[in-house]
């Protein structure tokens with residue numbers, strides 16, 4: 217929000233991925249230029265990609281593809297980056313999808329946000345609300361984390377800032393009851409989109425999943441297709457722990473899209489690749505900074521190019 221508004225989205229993406237691309241440019245690209253590409257260089261590439269958290273399966277395929285493109289050839293820096301970007305993009309292109317609640321023809325379009333505390337769930341919801349209200353949509357934010365007053369307050373600030381309406385209940389109230397009433401009201405009052413935050417931590421994992429499933433069940437009483445989207449928010453800075461979180465939520469909570477936040481806070485943004493591949497749900501949005509415009513639609517090709525330090 218303090219950023220210059222004129223900065224283009226690709227520039228924001230590149231800035232956000234600067235730590236990761238610096239790591240890749242310094243450790244990986246330097247070792248692949250000038251000499252004809254041989255097996256020793258490919259082994260080093262494999263090692264570096266594993267260190268960047270790309271995971272063994274994707275790393276194997278990226279190295280193989282890079283080998284096909286460049287083996288025996290002498291490459292300059294640009295050629296190395298182009299070949300790497302192409303190899304990474306081949307991994308991600310099948311895992312990309314769009315999030316556009318206003319284009320779906322469903323009203324109100326109900327979006328549930330799930331993920332552990334601190335993953336960026338509330339901020340992501342707030343940024344989406346701001347984007348939708350700016351487009352003229354009538355938006356309701358529902359504070360489904362009824363146990364934490366701080367979470368509710370944070371959401372309320374986002375609602376005020378974005379001009380969205382806000383539904384909440386006192387500490388400890390049943391979130392499913394709140395979701396049901398809010399959705400009923402949103403239908404009666406012709407809202408375009410309902411954004412429902414949920415708790416990220418209860419006494420234990422099964423209590424958390426039970427609560428999420430209960431919310432889903434009551435929404436389905438109103439419309440069997442609701443929630444129309446369930447976004448799992450994952451924090452890139454936790455590295456491969458994001459994979460474990462995907463396993464827990466992805467299995468239990470009918471996730472339909474992944475949001476990966478805080479890619480600007482890590483040098484291992486490559487972790488997005490194994491997460492995207494492990495999940496049944498596609499990647500829809502990424503967070504590359506604190507500003508509203510730093511929440512971007514996931515573009516596999518642009519991400520791959522930025523990750524290896526290409527500037528367009």
Ligand SMILES: Nc1nc2c(ncn2[C@@H]2O[C@H](COP(=O)(O)OP(=O)(O)OP(=O)(O)O)[C@@H](O)[C@H]2O)c(=O)[nH]1
Nearest residue numbers: 332333334335336337338339477478503504505506
């Ligand atoms: N740098 C950076 N910070 C982010 C990004 N997304 C979210 N954050 C920050 O991450 C912190 C945690 O985000 P929250 O939205 O509070 O996380 P949450 O998952 O809702 O967590 P609780 O509110 O604790 O349940 C906040 O300080 C956000 O500003 C991002 O893409 N980049």
